[in-house]
Each structure stands twice: as C-alpha cells, then as structure tokens.
Amino acid sequence: SQQGEEDPQALSIQEGENATMNCSYKTSINNLQWYRQNSGRGLVHLILIRSNEREKHSGRLRVTLDTSKKSSSLLITASRAADTASYFCATDGAGGFKTIFGAGTRLFVKA
Amino acid sequence: DGGITQSPKYLFRKEGQNVTLSCEQNLNHDAMYWYRQDPGQGLRLIYYSQIVNDFQKGDIAEGYSVSREKKESFPLTVTSAQKNPTAFYLCASHTRPGEKLFFGSGTQLSVL
Numbered sequence: 001s002q003q004g005e006e007d008p009q010a011l012s013i014q015e016g017e018n019a020t021m022n023c024s025y026k027t028s029i030n031n032l033q034w035y036r037q038n039s040g041r042g043l044v045h046l047i048l049i050r051s052n053e054r055e056k057h058s059g060r061l062r063v064t065l066d067t068s069k070k071s072s073s074l075l076i077t078a079s080r081a082a083d084t085a086s087y088f089c090a091t092d093g094a095g096g097f098k099t100i101f102g103a104g105t106r107l108f109v110k111a
Numbered sequence: 112d113g114g115i116t117q118s119p120k121y122l123f124r125k126e127g128q129n130v131t132l133s134c135e136q137n138l139n140h141d142a143m144y145w146y147r148q149d150p151g152q153g154l155r156l157i158y159y160s161q162i163v164n165d166f167q168k169g170d171i172a173e174g175y176s177v178s179r180e181k182k183e184s185f186p187l188t189v190t191s192a193q194k195n196p197t198a199f200y201l202c203a204s205h206t207r208p209g210e211k212l213f214f215g216s217g218t219q220l221s222v223l
Contacts, residue, residue, distance in 0.1 A: 088154070098169070
C-alpha cells in the first residue's frame with residue numbers, strides 16, 4: 001500500500017526556474033517528509049514537517065502541509081542542474097514505525 | 112563517520128538460490144527497515160524491526176526473510192520463493208518513530 005502519491009510523475013524545467021511537486025496522502029499523519037534520490041543511490045532526507053506546522057523552509061526548499069486536504073507541496077526555487085533527481089514524499093503510519101513512500105516525482109533540470 | 116553500510120553493491124542470483132544482503136549501521140538506531148525499489152517506482156516496505164530480536168512484515172514480505180540478532184545488523188535474505196527478485200534494495204534506520212530515515216547506498220540484485 002502507498003500512503004503518499006506524488007504529482008506530477010515527471011517534471012522538466014530550465015535552470016533558474018522554480019519546481020513544484022505535490023503529494024497527497026490518505027490517512028492522518030504525525031509527520032510528512034521529503035526525500036531526494038539520485039539515480040542508483042540511496043535516499044537523502046530533505047525536510048520534515050509536523051502535522052501542526054503549515055510551512056517550513058530549508059535553503060531553496062519550501063514545504064507546505066495542508067492536513068485538511070491531506071496534501072503537501074515541495075517547492076525548489078532557482079533550480080540548478082544538480083537538482084536533477086527523484087523526489088519522494090513519505091508519511092508515518094502505524095505509530096510511525098512504517099514510513100511509507102509515494103511513487104516519486106522525477107525532476108529534470110536543463111542547463 | 113556514522114552511517115549505514117550495505118553490501119554488496121551488486122549481487123547476482125541463480126535460480127533456486129537464496130542470497131543474503133547485508134545492512135550494518137553504527138548510528139545506534141533501534142529501528143531498521145528494508146525497502147524494495149523497482150525501476151522508476153517508489154519504495155515498498157519488505158520488513159522492519161523496532162528492536163533487537165523483533166521484526167514485522169511489511170507490505171511485500173513474501174519470499175524474503177530477516178533476522179535482528181544485533182542492534183547494528185539487519186540482514187535480508189531473498190529466498191528462492193521470491194520469483195521476481197530483480198530490484199534495488201535499500202536499508203534504512205532511524206532514531207524514533209516518524210523521524211527522518213537514514214539510508215544505505217543500496218544493493219542492486221539481478222537474476223542470472
């Protein structure tokens with residue numbers, strides 16, 4: 001079962017543009033996280049937002065959370081070619097011991 | 112440096128063979144996880160362990176087995192019962208439920 005579903009599945013933009021990815025989930029959560037994965041590598045944690053938070057920033061990343069709509073968005077500003085990767089949202093379930101991932105958004109930033 | 116080490120990076124399995132993927136962490140984390148990733152897909156949970164000598168099935172546990180005899184180690188065995196084992200396998204751990212996961216660099220398993 002997948003708790004989170006990302007949208008779009010793939011995104012291609014020019015360097016310098018902003019990239020927005022969305023995530024929807026099905027059940028109540030305590031936290032929502034975003035991860036990045038370069039091809040053939042492990043995932044790297046980007047940011048965690050708790051259910052009582054609405055927005056969080058980290059460098060060029062901005063995450064929002066709308067628990068009433070069960071959705072989150074990840075905004076990468078002023079994108080760079082090095083941002084090319086897959087981005088996944090993840091939510092906790094069953095007491096947080098089962099971190100469940102969505103299918104991911106593949107971002108391609110053209111130089 | 113603290114982290115999670117997965118080995119080998121590439122593994123080939125012959126039909127009918129069991130193979131074991133290694134995952135070791137020196138982060139002193141209690142909880143450890145195994146995920147399977149198919150090309151262009153998200154991560155699916157195979158097994159997870161909250162503490163030593165305890166583990167639970169995830170969403171796709173059939174054809175896999177695990178053990179957790181030590182806090183640092185959580186090996187995954189892909190048995191001959193797993194008919195479609197070709198995938199990228201990722202091990203992860205974290206400090207507390209719901210907190211960020213730390214991932215290993217993965218093992219690519221292929222069938223000969």
